[in-house]
Amino acid sequence: MIVSGSTSQALAADLAAELDEDLAAVEFHRFPDGELLAAAPGFEADRAVVVGSTVSSDAHVELLQLQDAVREAGASEVVTVVPYMGYARQDRPVAPGKSTAESPPGYPLSARAVARALSAGTDRVLTVTPHEEAVCEFFDPPAESVEAAGLLADPLPELSDPVFLAPDGGAVDLARSVRDEYDGGAVDHFEKTRLSGSTVEIRPGDADVAGRDVVLVDDIVATGSTMSESIGVLHERGVDRVFVTCVHPLLAGGALTRLRRAGVDGVYGTDTIERPVSAVSAAPAIAAALADHDS
């Protein structure tokens, strides 16, 4: 039975359809003191697949409550699907305004802290395209990442002489996955230096983009600084159209407006974070990973 947190309702419903499993009834309540209650009344199955993107601290608590609720209701196996794992980017101690090397003692490894909390209530974890695959090692039960970047080729329009471009070397495999699924085009990458939480510097290298369509590919669009800087550089270099794709369209604050003002022609993400640009569902990739394990 599929059990949805409040942040992943569309994805969970698609997953239930993909797996031909029932979608549990869920209830969400906030008490006057601000505390949350997430419940799955009437849950009845041997296996629970609890699905929730931890986009906020509330969403973390909900997921912990749902894990506990289904175990209380008799589930003998609990699988936790975290389509977008919040805090995964804090996979080393970080002190705001300082480089990782300068982080003094007393700062947490936040990705590990949240992984430990989620580990207590589950037998297995799946998460989609984490910023670093190594975060899976922070969980106690078996945890695996599901690669969903290739799905981003699906909503793209017909492209002319496309370049699939990563804003930094770390995302070039994602760009290659989208290109492979699109079935044609070049792959290249820029170099990025992060100056602060919301500012980056992009060095374009020698990517040949003049008169071509460019598809920017990254794991996350958060503040939109990486993508808007990249779009600016591409326009300076005479690009034709620019499309932004990402697995996790976090789109914090005015990120979407920032991309539009930078001159993007289209923005496409998956539903690991449910946003207006969530043009494709990660459910088939998650269902395939669950089915692989079951067979």
Ligand code: R5P
């Ligand atoms: C970091 O390296 C990630 O891959 C993304 O590039 C980053 O999270 C994007 O953040 P923002 O949209 O704030 O530039």
